[in-house]
Amino acid sequence: MAELIRNPQKMxxxxxxxxDVVGLEPKVEGYDIDRLPYLDAVVKETFRLHPALPLLFPHTAERDCEIEGYMIRKDAQVFVNMWAIGRAHTIWKEPFEFMPERFLEEKNREIDYKGHNFELIPFGAGRRQCVGYPFGICMVHLVLASFLHSFDWTLPTREQIDMRDEFGQMLKKAVQLTAVPKPRQLRYPHHVY
Structure with a gap:
């Protein structure tokens, strides 16, 4: 929400x-999500810039191996820094910019959350992948779609949004977002919202 409020044209x-997809229906349904490619691109871009876990759960090397010229010894613990991968100039063009359109480009269109594309693995990959990721992805899409379908969002003041992150086991905004919703579809009674 913070990135979309900062970028009203993307919202x-x-x-x-x-x-176009949901129309005048009062709520977004689960079957609508697959027909919303730009919404999916926004979610992917948000996970790229603001992963919930900046460091994925550690992995242990089963045997000695070499990765990108680095020797990893057997039983060494390896941490994957998703926060740094999401900001790597070698992987992403303009990595500090919120650009959902990058996931609509031909070369990035097939990047998913399932652990096949190591540029974007907010839920991990392999045997250590979060078992709840299908539910998490569905809920993030539905909640964001519902918020944006039902309301226009603005800031209560003219101040800029503070986008600094607070690092810990989980990544969160250093300063919480405060936003003001205004109903978009005024033909429905207020209790629908």
């Missing part, structure tokens, strides 16, 4: 996509 694009 508008998601809302237009929602209007």
């Amino acid at each position: 508008k694009r998601v809302q237009e996509e929602l209007d």
